[in-house]
Amino acid sequence: MxxxxxxxxxxxxxxxxxxxxxxxxxxxxxxxxxxxxxxxxxxxxxxxxxxxxxxxxxxxxxxxxxxxxxxxxxxxxxxxxxxxxxxxxxxxxxxxxxxxxxxxxxxxxxxxxxxxxxxxxxxxxxxxxxxxxxxxxxxxxxxxxxxxxxxxxxxxxxxxxxxxxxxxxxxxxxxxxxxxxxxxxxxxxxxxxxxxxxxxxxxxxxxxxxxxxxxxxxxxxxxxxxxARSARHAAQAQALLVEVAQQDLATVGLPPAITALQGLSQPRQANVLRHWLQLQQATPSAAQLDQLLTQVAACTTRGHQIHLKVATGHVTRVGTVLHYTAGAGQTDD
Missing domain, CATH: 3.40.50.620 (HUPs)
Incomplete structure (x- = not known):
């Protein structure tokens, strides 16, 4: 050796x-x-x-x-x-x-x-x-x-x-x-x-x-x-996205209000929704997040329902806001 x-x-x-x-x-x-x-x-x-x-x-x-x-x-x-x-x-x-x-x-x-x-x-x-x-x-x-x-x-x-x-x-x-x-x-x-x-x-x-x-x-x-330099650049950019997400979450509310989300650009919607879900200990896949964005955009009537699987739980519409319910296997890792 x-x-x-x-x-x-x-x-x-x-x-x-x-x-x-x-x-x-x-x-x-x-x-x-x-x-x-x-x-x-x-x-x-x-x-x-x-x-x-x-x-x-x-x-x-x-x-x-x-x-x-x-x-x-x-x-x-x-x-x-x-x-x-x-x-x-x-x-x-x-x-x-x-x-x-x-x-x-x-x-x-x-x-x-x-x-x-x-x-x-x-x-x-x-x-x-x-x-x-x-x-x-x-x-x-x-x-x-x-x-x-x-x-x-x-x-x-x-x-x-x-x-x-x-x-x-x-x-x-x-x-x-x-x-x-x-x-x-x-x-x-x-x-x-x-x-x-x-x-x-x-x-x-x-x-x-x-x-x-x-x-x-x-x-x-x-x-x-x-x-290593690229990793530092990515880390700095991610820190900035987290700051923007925190500001946007304060604006759209906790839980997020659907109409307030619709007032954001789609990239900012994706950013704040990802951040909100991570606060619930749920990390969405790219496909799940895209699906959620599509549903938020389509939610223009009172009767429109949202029920999407994200991580081990589900995102649903409850009145005017989004709600996340963790599944039985949800962990906090």
Missing amino acids: ISRWATVARSATAQGLPEALASFSPGLPFAVALSGGADSTALLVGCAEKWPGQVRAVHIHHGLQAAADDFERHCQALCAQLNVPLAVKRVQARHAPGESPEDAARKARYAAFGAVAREEWAQHAIKDIAIAQHADDQVETMLLALSRGAGLPGLAAMPARWERDGIVYHRPLLAVPGALVRAWLVERGLPWVEDPTNTDERFTRNRIRARLLPALADAFPQFRETF
Whole structure:
């Protein structure tokens, strides 16, 4: 494993991770999400060196593959070496029918992070958790979004900072190429655990990593930087759309009045309806939103009814306004 990155380590300056941590300012004390892979291993080592005594680690044991116990052992050994307290949380991350394995694992991870912060670390007031996703992960996320026809939220990819259930999450390595993260570990002689599923090209993200990223590097050597810039532009544009949606929602009312909606341009109708539905924890598909816009436009008589499926629930007309009723399977993810 180490020898794979020896050439990279000799040729690269390997300053990406230290520079990233130099501009990283989490609330102290904080935790690092530690999977045992190269990226999270490097992030924990770098953070423990910069903030001695202020860093904890949390490892989520998904129990989905035989190597999971090896990941846990690596994390225990590393944290003992660094004198970093480690919390291990075992979760059941099997996906429900119709749910992707990646989504199920993600939901289980965040639930576990919150549980550890509230239950095991309550006395330490841990409110910040750092995650080790890097520049290559960001590019893969953008390409996945493009392949699915995503809008601005998808093209904005992963934020460097966000809040969820009272915890502030950080991705301090989003500008650091994965090769430099591994080169930094190689220079220090630090081992990591390779997830065997990372090379399984049945997963779309792995095919992107194995096939598209090398081709992009050949054609556009600076693609990580330019993709990151595009993601920032998309995030800024999305933030502006949210501001406009909030203003329009204040105008059309909550719940939205149909005649007030009809007074907006169709793009603004789409924007405010999407925002309103997301407030109800429902994300409409493009087809569902188009259908709803068509129904709003056609709603010119008192007897016109609206009853459309959106996410797991339904949008209906109740008098002069729209109403959303969540279905039995509605979640708040």
